[in-house]
Amino acid sequence: MVDAHPATVGDRLIDALLAAGVDHVFGIPGDYTLQLNKRVEERMQFVGTLDEQGAGFAADAYARLRGLGCVMVTWGVGGLKLVNSTAQAWAESSPVVVVSGAPGIAERADDPLLHHRVKGFDTQRRVMEQVTALTVELDDPATAPERIALAIATALRRQKPVYIEIPRDVVSMPAPPLPVIPPERPADPALVADAVADAISVIRAASRPVIIAGIQVARLGLQAELDALARATGFPVAESLLGKSAVGSYHDWCIGVYAGALSTDAVRERVESSDCVLVLGARLTDLNTGMFTVNVSQSQSILAHPEALTVHRRSYPGVGLREIMHALTAEFPESSSPVDHPAPQPKATFNPTPGAPLGIASAFSSMRHHLGIGQTVLADPGDALFGSTMLDTEESGFIATGFYASLGFAVPGALGAGLARPDRRPVVIVGDGAFQMTGMEIAATARWGVHPVVIVLNNDGYGTERPMLDGGFNDIPALQYAALPKYLGFGVGVRADTEVAFDMALRGALADTSQLRLIEAIIPRHDVSPVLTRLTDALGQRARSDTERPQS
């Protein structure tokens, strides 16, 4: 039997992506990828962005909501622009498949100086090794499907980015089917049983248990288990900063974000007075711990990581978050009577004061009033992120770069979020400095039918840095952000410098889902949120002590 049109390496890659739920591929074409772009366009949506950086960030946001994302670029001038966004995906455990075209195997004979080449033909792959969990080169059609499958399985298992490089003359070569990657060997049941028994006896002995839900709960798809556990036990659940929206603010058992000194007093008191803190999939990064101000003793904690459990000071390597969550939901079935049930959080309201100039606190009060339901809120680093810790958001309704903290993620992230979850409108909160980096990607959102609300917090420069050490280097060009839609030729821009104007602009923006709505919020230059003040005090103290050391 002869197949007139045998499946090619390119087809196998697309098969594998589609099977993993990836319908959209973000990227910029180049002559080393055109054949692949053509095939992708025939079977998926190829979503062009303005710059590769935007494509990388969009794929990251998409991966966080869909479980896998893909960015596809050309060799050198494309792939090497993706190092930062891929590093972010590594740091923030986002499973992004980076696909790069490359010169054909045949055209590499005689080691020619082909355009986009740096040192050798392997330079880009060597770079990508530093920021991914696995790199593969599809240099042989016979092994290509196996490598594709392994790369995608690795991204999914490890929740990390991977890299696939395809020489352009391999794309159309016939290839065997994708193999089935066998599941990982499960943890030793006896070890799991011991660990679980230990954890449960500690939990049952405690009088005021509390749960901290981290980012891995969302990444490993354990939100239903956590929901069941919280309802069965009545344990209040705080979210880590990185893990915000791992559970969602609208559950009555969700008490808000806990991140040491960054948290509200109420959340801090509740967590730090607990005699059993069950930390589920949270990472102890500097921002996540309020610059290491978390005040929870290990002797009162159960720490469940993706691949290890620690009960007080007893470690159980190999017993993962997934196993412990399954065991706990079995131990505490939903019929259990609730204990220690926190009062439902009142939904905040905001009444703007006529004539009052806008400030960062009032801007976030207004946002807290209006935002949350039916939206994906994307917060860029800085006060956009810190202020956003106060917002109520739906489960998986909040996306930020809370550890890697790369400015400029949120606007292109809105493109990825809007395509991954078209039922939720993206709302971007971004500083003026970050907006200048990637804000033009709103042109891509319009092209692909995504209509975000973009709130630019214009405080005239890098406001997060001013309290640490100020100088001309923290200034940026003053742009007319509200005028940008006119330049783009679509959407509506509004400038708001009073509480009333901002609140009205936000209401108007939310009421109009048909187009981009950009709100330029004028924030006084040195006005920072209380959360940021606490953080920059900590950071500035460190920076100053560094400076003074040699003189002391």
Add this chain to the structure above:
Amino acid sequence: MVDAHPATVGDRLIDALLAAGVDHVFGIPGDYTLQLNKRVEERMQFVGTLDEQGAGFAADAYARLRGLGCVMVTWGVGGLKLVNSTAQAWAESSPVVVVSGAPGIAERADDPLLHHRVKGFDTQRRVMEQVTALTVELDDPATAPERIALAIATALRRQKPVYIEIPRDVVSMPAPPLPVIPPERPADPALVADAVADAISVIRAASRPVIIAGIQVARLGLQAELDALARATGFPVAESLLGKSAVGSYHDWCIGVYAGALSTDAVRERVESSDCVLVLGARLTDLNTGMFTVNVSQSQSILAHPEALTVHRRSYPGVGLREIMHALTAEFPESSSPVDHPAPQPKATFNPTPGAPLGIASAFSSMRHHLGIGQTVLADPGDALFGSTMLDTEESGFIATGFYASLGFAVPGALGAGLARPDRRPVVIVGDGAFQMTGMEIAATARWGVHPVVIVLNNDGYGTERPMLDGGFNDIPALQYAALPKYLGFGVGVRADTEVAFDMALRGALADTSQLRLIEAIIPRHDVSPVLTRLTDALGQRARSDTERPQS
């Protein structure tokens, strides 16, 4: 004797940069660099851009004109955005010093998850090793000056980028003076004498010698020698594509760009009919050779590279371009009578046809008429570059990425060029696709007092790729480029879709040196220059043959 304010590691870095002629440092601040930013701002100009990518490209352009450039960013989210621009600097032999802040040595104890961290504290340095000639970490104030000096000497000698990483707690530590780096051991005089004698006898035996001047002539500062040699011998000089403006079009002995099939018939005929082609510092890249269509036999060539000479098929490793240029200018003193002197090139004129719609050919005819004197012309890849090969430009008056070919270089490059050579106005020629990547950096040019003319060739997408393989992936959002100055709040934008309108807009822009002048040139979607047609025919043929292989 006690020095109350001993010089610090930061001071030594600034000393070394200033000594190498670097007055401007491009970058974006971050909390790991603030101390360094402060010191730089006190003694140099810290030139903020909108995004790190822009800073990297600006530093590259600056390096090409000043002999050294510097970009300074924070760790991770800053440095990892510079991989592409640094790769370009490697590929195009541009001596850029990449300086990155980093977490302090003291704060790395216990291996904490500090913000911006990827895998380890060495991730960024490992990445940068792949695209630089040397990476150094200033982790010890005692050795820091030595490492700074070595890094800068390496950048200058090898004409390649280098990487310097400074933990933030080291910046203010006292440091010893910068050492003097001894000069490199000169080539063996006997070997040089043999090589030179061989080359000279070949040249003297030839009847129609011609010179091809490459990029290394400019990088190694050998333009005066080449000028003297051309005037003494009367040999016509063609420039390579990468080396355009290595000599400058206004010398009567300069015959234009030679790049195989990309060249004009006249240049091609003159070069390919020569019995002695003296190739000085040109690299045999694909674009530089018109996709390997150069028709010059090695048995009729003398190839002088920075570190090796080849006379016909006889190689002299270690005899560099510098040695051979010195020897040739000594052999042919200026009193020699000129031979085979080409006629001066007539300066092109252009008379726009009333009512005629603008096309790529007429746009470049107008530019050829008006551009050149007193300007640095920066051409982005694609037809902006290929069309520009026809422009007359001053010595060092043309900047492009003719090998690495990274879209988006030209606008931020204009910032670097304008500050490096304030006596010459930057004129940018850029496609619409490339402009969408980095065009917003014109906001940085205005901030720093640089007022370029920016010509956006708007052909509605990635026009260079359409002839190779077209599809929706080559489309981009349609923006109102001419309206951009209104959004920015400065400059003048004009849209031109006829020959007359474009010619008038260009005259008007050149007459007004007080501000940004942006010209949106409307080019029909499939209108490409004859040069690009020749190139894409070659590239497309290759791409199609890749596709068809499995079916054949």
